[in-house]
Amino acid sequence: MTPAIDISALTKRYGRTTALHGVDLAIEPGRVFGVIGPNGAGKTTTMRILLDIIRPTSGTVRVLGEDPREAGPALRRRIGYLPGELAMDTRVSGRALLTHYAQLNGARDRARISALAERLGLDLGRPVRSLSKGNKQKVGLVQAFAHSPDLLVLDEPTSGLDPLVQQEFLAMVREARDAGQTVFLSSHVISEIEQVADEVAVLRDGRIVDVSTVERLRAAALRDVRVTVPAAAGDAFAAELRRLDSAHDVAVAASAEHDIVSARLRDGIPAFLAVLARSTVHDLVVQEPDLERAVLQFYGGDASDASASQAEEVSS
Missing domain, CATH: 3.40.50.300 (P-loop containing nucleotide triphosphate hydrolases)
Structure with missing residues (x-):
């Protein structure tokens, strides 16, 4: 193919x-x-x-x-193309502009323009110059999709x-x-x-x-785990986790009632389960990794940097 x-x-x-x-x-x-x-x-x-x-x-x-x-x-x-920076004739209405694009692209189904505009909540009768950034982006999307x-x-x-x-x-x-x-x-x-x-x-x-x-x-992203064990047992449990190649950032929060051991795991789930099987565990929380964390790992970032990263990745 x-x-x-x-x-x-x-x-x-x-x-x-x-x-x-x-x-x-x-x-x-x-x-x-x-x-x-x-x-x-x-x-x-x-x-x-x-x-x-x-x-x-x-x-x-x-x-x-x-x-x-x-x-x-x-x-x-x-090809339907939506550039990162839109440059459009702002003197005409959205409908006139999209009709012009449709003619250039050879689109025959003009009703599709209206249908797409309705889905996106775009008023085609307004002059492009009066549209907000979001509505101009909608014009760009309709232009890209209109000719299928x-x-x-x-x-x-x-x-x-x-x-x-x-x-x-x-x-x-x-x-x-x-x-x-x-x-x-x-x-x-x-x-x-x-x-x-x-x-x-x-x-x-x-x-x-x-x-x-x-x-x-x-699947390759780090998973955050939090294990609740009996009081005073946290250090020993954490020591076992630190011996695993897959465990990172192991920490212990101790209290009079119980200890909470937190860590990050990359693969190595069977070895982690073996440690659990040898221990008394009151509670276990495993956070499913998301794509954001996986991608940030390629840049030496952390999930806590997510908001900053997304704000910076505007258009390149």
Whole structure:
């Protein structure tokens, strides 16, 4: 099966600055592929190369089986693109602007524009200049989805959207996948990637750090555990945990009634269970790892840094 996106040894330099370092990536048709990375990681650069907005320094790119540098408008009509920074004609109404885009993209079903606008709560009759950032983002989303393209390339698609509209957008992504469309999206909201992506690429400093499924990334993340043992038994239990290669940040909180031992586990569940089996345990709490923690591990971060990380990962 020909990949919807096939990138090999992709490099992009701006003078002395290298934005992409030999990136390799293959995305199968009918999949939702998410890319996560902080500001400056190379997400937007990669997407712009796919659309032939900018040209690579070296390497090869195939989009829907074609070279975007040679395929021209015919390929562009098969792609729905939402840039990270929207630039639109603000003098006209949303309906007029979207009708114009539909004509360029060869869309025949104009009723789909109205249907998508209704789903997102967008008033098509208002001039674009009067729209808020969130409503302008809705215009961009309708433009990208309206012609039911084979490939959707969405750069920070939920920027400025309220939570209810974000959920509607995620439903649209799932419907696109179910219809056989391929979705390539970047986001600084990791929970969104977690909800819809089949695969995830972690991008750092212009390099692919890892490509995995959401499930595998989550499984590899550290799990927080909290074990309640009898009073004065905490130190001995903690000492056993510290002997495990999989246990980290082991700590004891003692009280007159019981001791609480906390730790972080990476894999090694059977060994941890063996320690539990040899001990008297009053209570056990295991926190299921989320994708956010798994991704932050690639950057030396911690879940406590999540809010700061998400705030910084705006558009790159």
